Amino acid sequence: MTTATAELRLADARAGYGTVEVLHGLDLAIPAGKVTALLGTNGAGKSTTLRVLAGLIPLRSGTLTWRGEDITRMSTVDRARRGLMLVPDERAVFATLSVRDNLQIIAETSGHPDITPALESFPRLRERLAQRAGSMSGGERRMLALARALLARPSVLMVDELSLGLSPKVAADLFGWLATVAASGTTVLLADQYTDQALAMADLVYVLHRGERSFVGTPAEFTHGAAATPA
Amino acid sequence: MSRGVLQAVGLVRRYGGLTAVDHVDLVAPPGMITGLIGPNGAGKSTLFSLLTGVEQPDEGKVMLGTTDISKMRPDIRSRRGLVQTFQVPSLFPTLTVADNLLVGAENRRRDYAGGLLGLSAPGRGRTSRLAEGVLEKLGLAPKGPVTQVVEEVLESLGLSDVRDTIAGTLPTGALRLVEFARALCARPDILLLDEPASGLDAEETAKLSELLRRTAAEGVGILIVDHDVDLVFSVVDQVYAMVGGRVVASGDPQEVRGDPTVRSVYLAQAPLAAAASQPGEA
Amino acid sequence: MTSIDLALAGISLGAIAALSGIGLLVTYRTNGVLNLAQGGIATLVAYVFREMVVEWSLPKWLAAVIALCVLSPGIGLLLERLVFRPLARRRASAAESLVASLGVLVLTLGITAGIWGLGSRSDAPSIFPASSVRLFGDTRIGIDALVELLMVVVFAVALGLVAAKTAFGRQIRAVVDDRQLAELSGVPADKVAAAGWAAGTTMAGLTGVLLAPRFQLTPYGLTLLVLETFAVVVAARLASMPVAVLTALGISILQSELKQFTLHGDAGQVLTVLQSNLFIVALLVLLLAVPRLRELGGGDSGATASFSSRGAPPSGRVGAARTRQDYLGRLAGAGLLLAPLTFAPTDLRSAFMVPALGLIFLSMVIVTGYSGQLSLGVAGFAGLGALLSIKMANGDLFGLPAVPGIWAMFIGALLVAPVGFVTGYPAIRRRGLTLALTTFAVGAVVSRFVFEQPTFASGLYLDPLTLFGWELSDKAFYVFELFCLGLGLLVVRNLHQGRLGRALLAVRDHSGGAAAVGVDVRNLKLLAFTVSGVVAGLGGTLLVHSSYSFNADDFAPLQSLLWFTAVVVFGADSAVGAIVAAAFIVTIDVLAPDGTSTLAIGILALALGWMPGGLASAVRGMLRLLAQYLADSFVDPNQRAPRPVPVRISAVGHLPATTGITGSTGIPGIGSTLGAARAGHYARWPLSAAPATVPFSDARLTPFGAELVAMVHRYAASSRAVGVAVGVETSARAGVPSPAPPPDGGSFPGGGR
């Protein structure tokens, strides 16, 4: 692969829903400590890939290894406890719980029961600690979801559609925030269609098309390739 | 043309100590696209709920044309021409796309009286000239039964391929488009769209933008909320910017875009120092 | 007795009701399941406890330890693992969980009745000594009451503290809110849920063991008693433990106090009923008074779209094709229904029940299947219809003149309309569990205050039915029943097709979206309830005529629960399913010992976790699988798309319900709607890509194969929700030439698109 140490490696993965197969033998290697962008149009299979990595969908064939260890059969809970964190694109907060509880739960399971780091990064949440997460605006919920990811102190952070429903400023801020997370050594996997911002911070780019890999390379290579053959 | 102008007069909505919508005045005339922008939590969706009757305002009123519709139920407002799409798509997942649209077409105001029980013939009763004009120009004039209207909307939005698909099985992009189509079938005078481009990819967004222009050109008033700034500013005729429940700027799109508050609070174009010091949000 | 003595007597019962309420709250707040089986479990444990003490002569303390520390939590763990975990994994709605818990109720009742019989026993042992302590003067209070009160306080405080103050409490709330997200956050959801169940059933067992010595121990009696304590959790708005405890004590003491009064005449009668039914009345009053229960999941948990896998019959071309196909099925059905006419007289009489029950079930299809409202009070409507029509025929109704039997039946049924309407009124604002409980309470109140009262329900007589002076023979009566069933089907059909049907389904699927395009949500709900009431009323009268007597037990509140379960099990949105369910129950009741049909339905209900959409949709799914299998075997193997590997349905449960669709075929390996939801996502967008009709010729089929595939597609299009998976799949993999690069896997970097 591109880099020597792959944090996560997905080999010949097939997965789907019901009778329908969505990933048709996908190979993926996520380099450790780098930012990897997973791009593609609606329906390419980005979210499915992330759910497979998080253990929400079982692989029908193929293997998933994490730092060399086969975790194909490991449960979602165990993966989460060992530092694999997924921020899904929807239902990413506990809607009936207060903002405080949403933060506290993740802080407690990660073993650092202090929620102040999240409040420092997202001051808006400090004013809303008692509010039911479900009654917050779409964008506020998104911030809360990311604040939770921050508290989890994951070794691999996977974010599905970071910018979904966020105002331009907040989206820009969050990409900046993610860059600092990555700089601290966390492996980041970003599924997005907002190619500009995702490309700007990525070290490696994968493009999915209909459940198969159609490109892998550096952002620079992608931009040149994209210029030559518009996807 | 006073019929069909949607007007918010001093609307207020409080949740506990938080004033989500704070004395908002807004006018959305027919035939124009009105944009509503603002940071997350500014109160845009709440304002929509107040306009359509999903929520009741604490103060202020909502006018449609010359009528005060503040006390009406959402379905009645809809039959009067005020139709909404939601931030979270609200299709009927077990019905086909065509049937989703049919529900929109069949319950629209002109046919409504007695129509629920199948008493009224399609197309009976007084028809709003405005809506007729719109549909005619769109090539959607009601040539026959409601099914025809649906067929034509499907056709003009390029949805014919999925007419018999169960709505619940559609991808996000299509969901939004179908919800838009369903709203069109209800022949709105004013259409409220909450983040119609969220989750769409570039191609789908371009398609949407063209549809918006076409619809407005036919005389429908559109009020649109979206965080895709390029989309919003490329289609709107006027813009309102909300921050913290209040309208802080309104009017000509270019002026609003240049407004210092809007730039610093909403667009990521503030002086660098301000942006860096507040990662969360001002 | 003095007021104080009465109050003290009430305390003990109140404490037990409070314990039951705590158990219900624990299960609900930890798992989102309103455990209707609470009473059944309590009864089962009480019977086992008695067996151990009385029959096996175990010491009481040992028996109590076994019953309360081993058996009770064991039941909870088992239920969680086998029944409710699969439901939770596929994000079943609270309504489905409710039905599953009904299944458990029915099953436990069946077990208890099967082992120990229906007879009552008065020798249930009490775990407390029968002594009392003196409070002051002559006033004494039993040890039992004291200890019970103590237990209530301890449990309420302890559980309250755990919930509010500990990390575990937070985890519980997280798991109920969103199990998948909880797991993503590293919370061991399965263990948390299991703990909740174990605690809940332990409280249930405790309730049973404490209640048994106070009353005659009978399977049904004790169960109902526990069901009545639902008033307590309603008062608590499904949330507040202290309120539940106070309400339980309050109602119980009040009920006890009422014993000092006697009144004469009608008022006296009402009072007598009140004295023993205060909990039920409180339930109804509270439900109407409490603005909104604090239901989990935003209060939308009762939406029943999840019972159904399909929407309205499609309009347009597809619909027409489907109608043609359905004729065969209809003919076969009609043939079967007519078959009893050739039966021997006794068998024909047994068959009388089928159309009657069928109508009652149809009424539930209207409310629950089509318009998405939970209704647990149908027996009340049916019984009212029966009672009103008999009274009318007897010339005994509000001084109206006697009306010939058959006309009285129809008028009686129509008279239920206002009751249906009034019950529907709360449904405008309520939904989900609140509505389910409200309808249950209406049914129960009607049963206690009308059906069981001599003033109303005695001195009734059934004259033979006549039509234009001719007395109806058995055969003619059966034909008449079929005629009524036909009428019912016609109504159902009109409610399911065309504009009205679509509007109803729109309300069921997304009432906010429906209102946004002008659908009159309020009137539609009222309409559904009203029509349903009439249909149930007609079914009720037929039921009475087919069993030749009005028996209050036929219309008891528990009956509603059983019927509701049957309807859901057989497919809540399937008119055919309703009639099959009726035939199923009647046939089994005739052939097998009493209670077998109940047991069978209970078992089927438990399987709902693996069978979303009920039997009807399972059968539909099987047919589709068969058709697809056939078609596949005729496709040129080289051209065939790679065969997707079937997965267990639980895998699908992990999906976020993006599109809000919840229906699915639910058979392992058969595309669920959810699955299909994503399928469309990946296979067929942008819209311009491929025409809806797939160019099958591209797939190079044998001619016969081509014909078959076309058939599958027609079927798929018509059976809709389930069908999409096929359609989409073929269009993506077989029909449209795939633009994806050849899968050599090494075409990077820069080489791809």
Ligand SMILES: Nc1ncnc2c1ncn2[C@@H]1O[C@H](COP(=O)(O)OP(=O)(O)OP(=O)(O)O)[C@@H](O)[C@H]1O
């Ligand atoms: N039921 C409620 N209880 C308490 N606060 C609420 C409630 N509903 C909305 N709010 C608050 O009101 C404010 C406005 O919310 P609204 O959904 O209107 O924002 P918005 O402008 O649509 O934001 P976004 O762009 O993120 O969707 C938010 O701060 C939100 O948290």
Ligand SMILES: [Mg+2]
């Ligand atoms: Mg919003």
